[in-house]
Amino acid sequence: MFADDKSGAFDAGVVTINSIDNVAAGALSGKLSEDGKTLTVTTASAVSKRYNVVIDGIKAKDGSAFAKYDEVVTFAADTTAPAIVSTVKDSASTFTVTFSEPIKQIGTVTYKYADGTPVADGHVTHNFTTTTDKVTFTLTSNIASGKTVIATVIGAQDTASNLLSPNPATVTMVKGALDGVAPTVSAITQTGATTFTVKFSEQLAANPTISIDGTDVATASVVKDATDATLYTVTAPAVLDGAKTIAVKGFNDLSGEVGADTSKVVVFTKDAAAPKVASSNVVVDATDSKQYLELTFDKDVKVDTGKVTVTGTFVKDHITNTITVADTEVKPDATNKKVVRVNLDTLLGDTTTDVEGATYNLDLKFTGVTSAAGVVVEDAKATFTRGKDGVPASGAVAKVKTVIQDATNNNKVNVTFDQAVDGASATNAANYKIDGAVVESVTLLPAVTAAGATTQVAVLNLKAGSNEFTGTRNINISDVKALGSTKVMEPFHTNTEVLKENVAPVVVSAKLTGTTEITLTFSEAVLDDTAEDFEVLIEGKSQGTAEKVTTGIGSTAVTTVKVAIAAVDADKIAKGISLKALDTIDVKDAAGNALSVPANIVVTQ
Template sequence: MGTKKSNKLYAAAAALAVTASAVAPGLTADAASKVTVKSITAPKSISHYGGYTFAVKKLSLPKTVKVLLSNKKYENRSVKWGKVSYDKKYIGKYQTISGTVSGTTKKASIKVKLNNYPVDVVEPKLAPVAVGEKLNLPSTIDVKYKDGKVIARSAKSFNLTAEKTDKAGMMKLSYNYMGKNSSIKGSIAYEVKVAEITNVMNEIKDDMLSVSADVKYPAKDAKVEVLVYAFKDMTKEPIKVAAELKDGKLTAKSGELPAGTHAFAVKVGEVVSPAKDFVVEAPMVKEVKAINAKQLQVTFNKAIDKATVVDEDGTLKSGVLTVATVSGESAIINTSSLSSLSEDGKTLTVSTDSGFFGGKYVATLSADAVKTKKGEFVAAYSSSVLSFEDTTAPEVKNVERIDSSKVRVYFSEPLSSQGNWTFKLSNGTTVSVTPDVSNILKGYVDLTIDSSVETGSEITATILGAKDVAGNLINPNPSTVKFTKGAKDGVKPVVSSINALGLNKFEVKFSEEVKNVDVTDFSVNGTALTASTGSVAQDSSDKSKYVVTLNTALVPQANQTSVLANVAIAAGGIVDNTGEEFVAITKVVEFKADTVKPTLVSQEVKKEDGKEYLYLKFSEKVTKAANALDALSTKQVKDFVTTTNTADLDGASDDKLVAVGSEGKEFKVALSDVTFNSAALVQGAEYSVTLTGFSDESTNALEGTVVKFTRGSDSDTAKPEIVTAQEVSNNDTIQIQFDRALDGASAVNKANYSIDGLTIDTVTLLPGNIVELKLVSGTNTLSGYRSLNVSNVKSKDGVTMAPTSKNIDLDENVKPELKSATIISNNQIKVVFSEAVDSSLVSKADLDVFVGSVQEDETDPDFAVAPVGPAGANTEFIITLGDALTATEYAQTITVKVVEDANVNSIITDAEGNKVKVGTVVVSK
């Protein structure tokens, strides 16, 4: 224990140390007072979020630490810490940070844990958006963290500012992403674009302009149309043609336009494409050429009125076309030349009446002779010198099944000779098939398969020696074709597509035409449809397409505009036309609400029963609003004078414009019922009516569409009547005499004629208002009266006859044929016909006997043919050969061939006058 002196000394030293410390801070208290820091209490560890740059509250270490002094007292001393590392290797781990403590050399330490924190927002690249449309934002945005990981975070957590798409340009969305103790601010760029119109294409057909274009970024609810500048006059108000924009494809079709050079531009909202020129040609001949030695083909640029080029009997109209022979073979074209007009009305094919093309020629089309379907004259035309030499061999083009027992073989050109035909099964057996060669100049032969041939049998026809008009033999020679009798085609019908047409309809497209389709074949989401829950209808133009309508529309879920549904079609009932069964199928179909506005597809003035009717056809089923057609804005042009007023297309009672058919897509109105300015339409005046007042089943309204037509005149409304109907010339032919000129198309329509129990093969319109019916040979097995039924035949003015029945006396038309031939001795053959024939007409001129390929000599006085039985009608006859058969001859194939006697009055016939069928029978031994 120290002395008092020592204690005083210590006290003085301590006071000196304090004073020295105040004077000289570098001098430690320990040195002065001998009180030392025994230990440092470590602060609590720290767990920090947010890093440094983006931290809302920065990392803060304690400013002091608690120390234990040597005098056993505690005090807080200031501390200066080392640097915290933000390197990613420390993320999620504790790092120890050292600190320098005031008044001691001892070090303090603290543990700091840096939790993972966001360091960047991966700003998404947004797709451009059209003006007025909603920006397509992602549901999540990627955030990059300190440890290198990228995590998708909900877009809602970014506090995005409101989007703006009301005008075009580069825009930004500001964001502030708030993590735990962190905030990252920035912006996401996006572009609002004006409409882009590319790939503008056009086509002229039937004087109408069709336009298509690709459109990107159309402004919301932008009006789409095509602006047509008549005769390229850009100073005048253009013709505005409503367009349709669907899935980025714009389509539009104008009304008829006059001949000349015009221009058009596509307009989407306020964006207009550069103008493009197009030409509507005046009616003209585009080309004249000989397509083979028999036929000349004239191609027009517009559909031609058939009545101005082809007479009612199928021959060339007088004063239309002449052909002058410059050199070579003489080819005669006249009013007896068979002529036909293609379905599109643009190709006239004319056959020579005599001679054939084999040299040089000049073809001339007369002025003011040929008219288009619109009544415009085709300009006169004279060809350059045409050279033609037919060295091309005819070929079999294709085989078409007419029905289960009849096929038609088409050739590449008309034939002058059908050559020889043989028919065999795959095992080599000869079968009975009858060729009808009456139409070889039309380029086809009909083959009727005998009833004795089994269903499903494949038959090979061999054609030898067939020639065209120039004498070219068929290539290859012989040629073969194969066909099958009444067999299934081996191809099962399948569904090509199922497309929704709104929330209550879907369209089913089959791979081919099918039948037995019923609403109960369909089910939606596992529930089969019934007559009370839906209906099905076949498309009027595409027979392989059906539309199914649900009585109750599907309902989308909240905030949805479409419904996904399972559509199933059952097997069992549906088959194709050959009996192949449909295989069941299920497809997922998206049903969307219909927002597409209906459009006017076509307009046409037709004559029916002598009256002019305006036909309007729409893109889908529409309904007309009450009183909506009473005062349509209309322009009338007559003698170059233009008058603007209103037109009434529906009459005072709103019942004049009526639906055509049951689909609701087409309407018609008699022009005599249409008024302009409350008065009847003026003959010869052109009217342009702005059509409105129609809407589809989803209440989408038709936009104003201009309908243009010219008022002609109504014609005689008297109905054609039958004067006489009788069998003529042979048992296959019936002629019907009418009291007035007929419309050719309806007169030759086979569907307009029927005879109870019989089948009509062909219908031909002859001069003098005579219609000739050809029965299928061999189908009338009984003689007697039959009922001839005629309907829907029209006069040349379009008036339809009243349905009429006439009783006519018809003879049976089954032709006798040689059924068998048998050797009954070494110089005699017995032949048997299918029925009794007139014995007086059967001679050796009708029956040729071949041993192998060598014909027996019929000039031998001993060669004879005699009936078995008394004179008159017989079925059996004996052929006596001039010489007895040798053993070598007997070993060969012996055949009897029935030929048509050169003397028409000596041809073998049955009791009703039916001529024998030519053909060959192998002799049985």
């Protein structure tokens, strides 16, 4: 629904408000209530008269779509003037003024003392932000306690351009007394290659001045924390390494108590660890509708003429091909310092190696991409399915049609999706959970279209021997995307599928119990057909005429069986007798697991 999946600008076509009477609503933004039931839409311009309101593409949490809303709505013009409804003293020197509605501009604000003399410029500040209903005023330490300051607001307007009433309006503020306790610096802590925090004993009236080795840090580089009003993050102009003198000065608390200038030697450690790629994803750019490989690192990175060279393979129609492309441009993300992007059209080369629908497995080697401390990022790997450029991001959501264990191989479980799926997410083993079994890897089969419907199967490869019992299982599947979509699937759960155990039987012992007989003991009851199972070896070698035998177990499961062999003499016994499994061996347990014979079986006496 939202461009950033949270709030603000909408995805294209979700909400449109078109004026019928030529009173444009302007850009739209929105916010969803905490319970997810109320969507508040904000228009950039004041609305009045008739509008065609269209709401489409909104879905419930369960993935079901709401019916499209397409109606003509009449909005009454806002003619009510805003007013000041309250003034609250937050501390000795800060006051919050609340208006009856959000205002788009505060107009002109002047300050005078109670005796009518003007307050010097900068001795009172306010933090007005457009389209808010609250403004905080701060009486700085230049104003003595007990002093009364009268703020006069002229020309404030609401979002419909209605002027404040009365206009002008006044606010009276009385500076509180000093609280008797001066603020102090509690701690200075390194937080990154170029950042550290300064913690104070209490909230300050304004940002402090911070210097590193005698040079003041730029004002914009000292930022108060959004959740802890006593904490400030400082960004140094260069990488922090070794002993530095950190000076903190020019600060006072909300009551006006002035803190003593503080100087401290802090030993910083240069971050020598290389950034690693934490995740990769194919995204469709909202501007050019082209596909990009988006890589997210485990820490902030810098891009200085960044390049990436790829080598690897891609698979299309069961055919594996190789690819090598050097020095493709890497671009930093505009908002997230951990993210970089690479244009797939450039990364994958010409039409012989840039193939729509192919699944790529690439090794990435970077140049010009480093940590904030200048350490070159580590090489990485990426797996994804190539979509088509020029096609806007899809909102399709994949669904699971069936989950069925393979009919002939208990180590495989086939998950059928109702459409083609993204290779990177569909082959991520972490997206599949089967209670009592381990999904070791996932193989994605080609999408198949029949009778106008497309399906695609992901084969879950279970770790051999990890599924120890036959029975129904809890199976959970999540985070798989439809091919070319930006949306992950709704979590899927089933507990109706019966899975057969996949513990392969083995030969526990093989004993020569007669000159023409070997007795085999198995780890569990096994069955057999008529195909030849073993070759009898002497001294580890085939005999002059290869001797091939069958267990002759039949359709009744047994744990021991006597295998008839050609007569052996003392010489053959001395040289050593062993059994080699043949390609035709068909011994299996009741669940269908084939006998495991990792090496030749030594026959003992």
